[in-house]
Amino acid sequence: MFVSYKWLQEYVDLTGVSAAELAEKITKSGIEVEGVEILNEGIKGVVVGHVLEREQHPNADKLSKCLVDIGEGEPVQIICGAPNVAQGQKVAVAKVGAVLPGNFKIKKAKLRGEESHGMICSLQELGIEGKIVPKEYSEGIFVFPNSAEVGADALELLNRDDEVLELGLTPNRADCLSMLGVAYEVAAILGRKVKLPETSLEPSSEKASDYVKVMVEAVEDNPLYVAKIIKNVKIGPSPLWMQTRLMSAGIRPHNNVVDITNYILLEYGQPLHAFDYDRLGSNEILVRRAKEGEKLVTLDDVERTLTSDHLVITNGKEPVALAGVMGGANSEVTDDTTMVLLEAAYFNGATVRKASKDHGLRSEASARFEKGVDPNRVRAAGDRAAYLMAKYAGGEVLEGGVEFDALTVEPSVVSVTLEKINRVLGTNLEMKDVKEIFDRLQFAVKIEGDMITVTVPTRRWDIKIEEDIIEEVARLYGYDNIPKTLPIGSATPGKLSDYQKRRRIVRQYLEGAGLYQAVTYSLTSEEKASQFAIEKRDTIRLAMPMSEERSVLRLSILPQLLEVLKYNSARQNDSMAVYETGNVFLANGHDVLPEEKEHLAAAITGLWHNHSWQGEKKPVDFFVLKGVLEGLFSKLGLTDRVTYVKAQIDGLHPGRTAEIQLDGEKIGFIGQLHPSVQKDLDLKDTYVFELTLKTVLEAETESLQYEAIPRYPSITRDIALVVNKETESRTLWEIITKAGTPLLKEAYVFDLYEGDKMEEGKKSIAFSLKYVDPERTLTDEEVTKVHERVLEALKEQAGAVLRG
Incomplete structure (x- = not known):
């Protein structure tokens, strides 16, 4: 989960806490922050420029000569290669002396004979990944809204003066797959309040129930479905602040309606889907299991063959969406859309996972349904999306919503004694300390003597048993504050046998x-x-x-x-x-x-x-x-x-x-x-x-014994012995070793000959013998005496004779 530090400040007061400090506090409370990315790190000197004039470069077909006002007196001439640059645009300009990602420094230059005092930038050149850049700007420069002030900091307008925390969430902390979920967590850590987003709407004279009816056949897969109707929608780009927040979270902006549903996905952790009402083909929504072999062309223009394991949204006859995974192309919001049916639903995670896996469609929406969404936030997310569509798409939200509601969700109620909390954690916490922790978490608490009964909000479905409650106390109290003790009793240190x-x-x-x-x-x-x-x-x-x-x-x-x-x-x-x-x-x-x-x-x-x-x-x-x-x-x-x-x-x-x-x-x-x-x-x-x-x-071995390196020279004698073919060299070696003791220190075979010059049934084995005395220099007479004893033993015991 990518968390924008600036965006998070809208829900929690982060005064006095830097992004790096916040990351450390979150990590110490049990959620690992894998990194903090400073979006504008290493970038400077990028401002908003106004293209006053644009003409063809006299010496290049693919270059434009632009006169650009950058808010510093006289306009400057900039040569630009982007195909979409035009007069009247507000663009991002890297001035002379600016630094772009990769330590790329902007200098005065001449391009095909024309001077260029700066660079008109694309989003990619400002460090934004190409795959999340809006499609209309993926092949050229980015154009700001006309309201952008000339000379203003372009990085600030693009929200690149932000820091993004990357949370490494474990499956049990799906509540933090949303900005509000992270806000509750941060508020509990810092002991501050959470400010919820605005959702109030102007009353409408028409009712949503006059336009659509909702039926659900697969109740276990979809116990709650809410449909809202927004009329007179004007499709266009979403506000720049919304686009930049989506891009910071790794999502590509499309248009105001689609961007709002993605924005709510990040804000509330609740996936939504917007249908073009006029393209639905009926005024009915029927949620059911797909029929075997049924077809659906999804938004990625791929035809999917469905099975009865898959949950689909239909118009009463044919599928218009693969529930919780991806919408259908036949009801997609387009530039001509004027009326939107907004879906806010609670889908069974296992059913969504099955469809996602079968079709290889792993999406942000499916990931959240699989891990678990807050059932009590479904309606609030739909209201928030409708509010934003009214505000940024000019829509009229019809009164009420059409619902199918068979959802029964009760918050978990867990009891634990203060004595057990202290015994497990090794602490001496008082009741007021524990209550204060649950107040920060916004868990309802009831205290009766030594017993603490906690009512856990549905957003924290991971808390079910006593140990979960104790863990919450431990992490909010601070693992660093838990006393450290050594085990009592004797212990044998571990070692290899x-x-x-x-x-x-x-x-x-x-x-x-x-x-x-x-x-x-x-x-x-x-x-x-x-x-x-x-x-x-x-x-x-x-x-x-x-x-x-x-x-x-x-x-x-x-x-x-x-x-x-x-x-x-x-x-x-x-x-x-x-x-x-x-x-x-x-x-x-x-x-x-x-x-x-x-x-x-x-x-x-x-x-x-x-x-x-x-x-x-x-x-x-x-x-x-x-x-x-x-x-x-x-x-x-x-x-x-x-x-x-x-x-x-x-x-x-x-x-x-x-x-x-x-x-x-x-x-x-x-x-x-x-x-x-x-x-x-x-x-x-x-x-x-x-x-x-x-x-x-x-096998038992004797202790290693070291011998001093001989100070006196050794004498080597080589012998070639003729023996029967059946005689083994090992037998000869044993005779030599025994007979040569104590002066013989080494004996080894270095040659074997069985050629035609040997008599039938015989072979020649050559040994090298080394004689040495560690206390003195041996004489030839002493070596000869031992050597002849070796030869005699070989002859008597193995019939070996020297080769002539």
Whole structure:
């Protein structure tokens, strides 16, 4: 809701309270003011000018040479490109030295050889959005009424010397979707009175009931309908002050009658609609549900097909408006309209919302009906609109209004004790303090002992229960004034458990390594539930599954991650690395809750590195994913306790799969998908792992021990060993590590050879060994002695010999 500060002053005395101060007070009372816009910020030097002469520019077809009186002695010459500039107009002129929005400074200039001393401005150039500028001025300059004084401040006439407060209203505060609603709120905050608008009318010799009759079939949807008749209307522009107020609220002006209905919408929060009486086609208004397939062309010239869910206003035969949403083109007020039927009605919010949603017609009117309008303000809004039409459209308002009234609205009556108010708020308010707050809110109050009974006006339909009353006291008393207390008793400060800390380390590490976190369904199909399961158990089926694809609880995370890769690959995203931490569900027998274990799984496919500038492309392989895992175990302090053992697992490549063990116990696996599985999923080479994360994170680790950086040089020896093809490098590494203790500090594989120069059934594995003593420099003799011991152990235990 956009609230004009100047307009608000017509209803509440704001003396001594600036717009910024008012915004802070409103925010502190419970309605957030999202911002205060100063409409003329950064603009200066714009006055009303009178175009004395206008002639064609001698050197340009689309420019005019104008002589303009700006109220400063001699008229000035201004070159203007607007197509609608003409002699005799009162226009907005930015003088030389003026500043326009965007810090655009006006200087003397020559345009096609002719001097220009200023600029005749359009509304857009003064900072007004093009979509809310009146249509007749949307393609050119704005023209003031002839009564505008030459030299006067143009921004003041356009109400740009105003500030607009933007209220961020929650659905329960629909009462503030109007200027009067905001006025009641501000008056309560400031402790001041509300001045209501003028609605008195001159009596007419004719009665509205002689011209129209009203019938309502859909009583629940429309319990109150009031029709007023205004004769001898003269359609024309609305007053400039009204146009500028509408524009400040984001509404485009049209003509005096339509603008008045929009003005009342903003002033009272009550949507109205004006029909051209002569185009209605009858003297009858019938409100009913639409017939299936019935048609209506709305004001936006779109033909709408209606259903029985929609409420329509008809002339007894055909629809002339979609109730609460938009009028029909067949009864639109035009320049030829002389007689207006004014509708003021109370429509059911749910019915209006249904029509608005079905037809994609979200309007200011529908928004207010949906959130709730004050039923006791319907007639007052109609009277106010009729008063303005008489005053600014020259109309004659016929006596009375024709009504259908089946509305029964009783104000809410809520009781609460002073003791409860103080107990809930932690305050020591006295009865007179509470009564004074409700007096400011203009709620009727009855006090009997400690009991306060409040009669809530219908404009505040959000107040129904004791807690609502207490909230009103709290916000008007001031949240800042409520005492602050600390909880009594002992409390344990919140923190992450060791398990949670380590899980967070896992996630941070994997994301840092380039894997994206995925969150997949715990429910899967019977076929996929047991695939890749680390621990085989019976599946757990839902009693009433939504579909077979989501009917069984998973035993492994991997099948879902593979679906993620498949989905992305099908959309040309064929290089992916994803991981997930989540629970798997292990059956414990019939009618027994399953055991939940947290697992960690990952899947990668495509390119791991792609440096196009350097021409480097590195596809993923087994060792990429194994390296990620080794880095994770290192982060958790488990490196020396984890081993990889060759394994055969269904769905994985028989020669590129390993079981992962922690202290000799199986905790998961790593490997490449079997080629047939990759083909079924339409994936490139894909590598996966899955771990029982619970076991990993609960594993006890020793405290981190730091070692000093060696001061003495190390000695490196490389050996190439010839062994049987079946011999695993891990076996050799273990022999080397054990035999080389304590001088051997590092050993790793750096080459594997199985070429035609090797004898049948043999292979060559090369290791690099690093010897170091932290206390002294080693001699060749000492290293040779340990090195020969390593070679002897390799020969005896693995049949490994040095390659010749």
